[in-house]
Amino acid sequence: MFKLLKRPFLEHSHEVKSPDGRISCKIELKFGKVTYSIKKDNKVVLRDSRLGFKLKGAEPLMDGLMIVRVQESSFDETWERQWGEEKYVRNNYNEVALYLSEMGGDKRLFTVRFRVFDDGVAFRYEFPPQPSFTSLVIADELTEFNVDSNAKAWKIPAYQPDRYEYNYERWPVDALVQSVHTPLTIETPLGDVISIHEAALYNYGSVTLKLNERRVLQTDITPLSDGMRAYVDLPFNTPWRVVMIADSAIGLTQNRMIYSLNPAPRTDIDFSFVEPLKFMGIWWAMFVGEWTWARGDRHGATTEHATEYIDACKRLGIKGLLVEGWNNGWDGDWLQNGSDSDFLHPTEDYDLPNIAHYAKQLGVELIGHNETVGFIDNYEAQLEKAYQYYTSLGIHYIKTGYAGSMMVTGGNREFHHSQIGVRHYQKTVELAAKYGIMLDIHEPIKGTGIERTWPNLLTREGARGQEYEGGALSPSHACILPFTRLLAGGMDYTSGIFDVTNEAKKLRSTLARQLAYYVTIYSGMQMAADRPRFYEEVRPDAYKFIRDVPVSFEKSVPLLGEIGVYYVVARQGRDEANWYIGGVTNEEAHKVRLSLEFLEDGEYIAEIYRDGDDANYRNNQLSIAIESRKVTRNDFLEIWMAPGGGFAVRLVKQ
Numbered sequence: 001m002f003k004l005l006k007r008p009f010l011e012h013s014h015e016v017k018s019p020d021g022r023i024s025c026k027i028e029l030k031f032g033k034v035t036y037s038i039k040k041d042n043k044v045v046l047r048d049s050r051l052g053f054k055l056k057g058a059e060p061l062m063d064g065l066m067i068v069r070v071q072e073s074s075f076d077e078t079w080e081r082q083w084g085e086e087k088y089v090r091n092n093y094n095e096v097a098l099y100l101s102e103m104g105g106d107k108r109l110f111t112v113r114f115r116v117f118d119d120g121v122a123f124r125y126e127f128p129p130q131p132s133f134t135s136l137v138i139a140d141e142l143t144e145f146n147v148d149s150n151a152k153a154w155k156i157p158a159y160q161p162d163r164y165e166y167n168y169e170r171w172p173v174d175a176l177v178q179s180v181h182t183p184l185t186i187e188t189p190l191g192d193v194i195s196i197h198e199a200a201l202y203n204y205g206s207v208t209l210k211l212n213e214r215r216v217l218q219t220d221i222t223p224l225s226d227g228m229r230a231y232v233d234l235p236f237n238t239p240w241r242v243v244m245i246a247d248s249a250i251g252l253t254q255n256r257m258i259y260s261l262n263p264a265p266r267t268d269i270d271f272s273f274v275e276p277l278k279f280m281g282i283w284w285a286m287f288v289g290e291w292t293w294a295r296g297d298r299h300g301a302t303t304e305h306a307t308e309y310i311d312a313c314k315r316l317g318i319k320g321l322l323v324e325g326w327n328n329g330w331d332g333d334w335l336q337n338g339s340d341s342d343f344l345h346p347t348e349d350y351d352l353p354n355i356a357h358y359a360k361q362l363g364v365e366l367i368g369h370n371e372t373v374g375f376i377d378n379y380e381a382q383l384e385k386a387y388q389y390y391t392s393l394g395i396h397y398i399k400t401g402y403a404g405s406m407m408v409t410g411g412n413r414e415f416h417h418s419q420i421g422v423r424h425y426q427k428t429v430e431l432a433a434k435y436g437i438m439l440d441i442h443e444p445i446k447g448t449g450i451e452r453t454w455p456n457l458l459t460r461e462g463a464r465g466q467e468y469e470g471g472a473l474s475p476s477h478a479c480i481l482p483f484t485r486l487l488a489g490g491m492d493y494t495s496g497i498f499d500v501t502n503e504a505k506k507l508r509s510t511l512a513r514q515l516a517y518y519v520t521i522y523s524g525m526q527m528a529a530d531r532p533r534f535y536e537e538v539r540p541d542a543y544k545f546i547r548d549v550p551v552s553f554e555k556s557v558p559l560l561g562e563i564g565v566y567y568v569v570a571r572q573g574r575d576e577a578n579w580y581i582g583g584v585t586n587e588e589a590h591k592v593r594l595s596l597e598f599l600e601d602g603e604y605i606a607e608i609y610r611d612g613d614d615a616n617y618r619n620n621q622l623s624i625a626i627e628s629r630k631v632t633r634n635d636f637l638e639i640w641m642a643p644g645g646g647f648a649v650r651l652v653k654q
């Protein structure tokens, strides 16, 4: 419904309800200012929250506003994911766009568009082209999220040297005086669980949040080195500001708003080359000190090692092989020397053309590696040539890395999650699409659902992963990720380390838990991160699960969970009748009783990989029980998870 108002509204209150009527969002114009508030089941989720901007060289955009036009609409479509946790996603919302104009001055125009879904609210600012207002320098975005100050937030700090790679902590919202990253998952005093995030982040600084002068959570858009948050030309739409809302933490894990808020892929780009996969790597051997990235006696990326690993991939049924340290630039302190990284020339002991040829003969995908250390000018200067070179060799997957604490560009140091960082990552994704390349981005910009539009972005890191084992990861971390980081999309957690007891990097995990991750931590590229001998010689029985588990799913059914305590999810393999269940617990043991009613009628063989009765992550990590039994949808599975443990189940339809 479209209303061009005869006389503009100077005061107005507009309510939009979710299709199921449970969530309502009220947008109000009072005294020239616009605010919004959200309720669920008539209980407050967000109190009156302000909207607006401070601009450089222009008056703030937040006062003296009137509404000149109101447009209401509804939308309901089910769209298909090329790969992911499920095949179909329903995108169903009621929308209102309020067209605003300043009453005085330059009478600048902008629109706030709200979409109310059954599981949350999203809104964005839209700036149409207009004669006296052609560009914007955002000095500050003043969007508030007025959450109850007694609510508890699961936060990681922003603007830190290790980017998003921090342990989550549960803090009262009232204590968030320093900026934190999104998704920011919050448990409200009324029992709801919400997560504040953003969708479709393009050409803008990413949202971090902190309390403002009114002690209300407000966007603190990541600044550029000159202090400004973004430079944009009109027309321009900001990313969507998203508030996911659920009755429970486990319900939140099903939220797919960020994808639905991104457009479908462009029809002029053929993404049929995109294929998720499992891969091994010349990788963990470097973390445990067997091999090195740098050249020398223990260089990992040699022709000999690569050939051995390609053979192992073939035998183990693993599609891809990552090789790190293959190029010039790793000798000495590579974190300091990143400006010299060379993405076009292999080291002399690594015969790339022949290795690529051999991999191709065996049907193994060689995965390239580009560690930029954040020196993005150096990378961008080589980018197109490098991608051309890789495709000429038949390499279609690249893992990129930005391990520096800041990005270095134009003589400035910029945050990875600033507008400049966002633009850089986007450039790599678009160029990769042009060359038929799929990406796994480490030290990435957080996920905002752009994989819907760019499905060649198969996964990213963007949180502490297993490389932090050996001291910096507690078992609770993997029980927090599904409710926080993973709301922003898949993660390359580098699962499947079987050498859990290695003193050089001892994991706080049981062996069975390593299998659980393939289900609990979704990723479009799933690593079997250990060395092949651990799969072939040490535990081939446990490896069977890694061989069997798919990387794309038909359906996902979150079963049980509490943030930081435990998490269990079931997923049906894409285009197959079999199901997979994964469960993880924190440092405490946990017994779960799972109803199998999500299965279809008929019999299934449950292949169960669980912690042995005496297992624990401290001193009995390798105790695992592998057993199978017949089940139907009327059965329950009772499974005990050891402290720091977990389980994986494959349900094979008979």
Ligand code: NOJ
Binding pocket: 324, 371, 401, 403, 442, 443, 461, 467
């Ligand atoms: C950090 C990445 O997360 C890791 O996977 C990679 O091996 C190193 N950087 C070196 O690029």
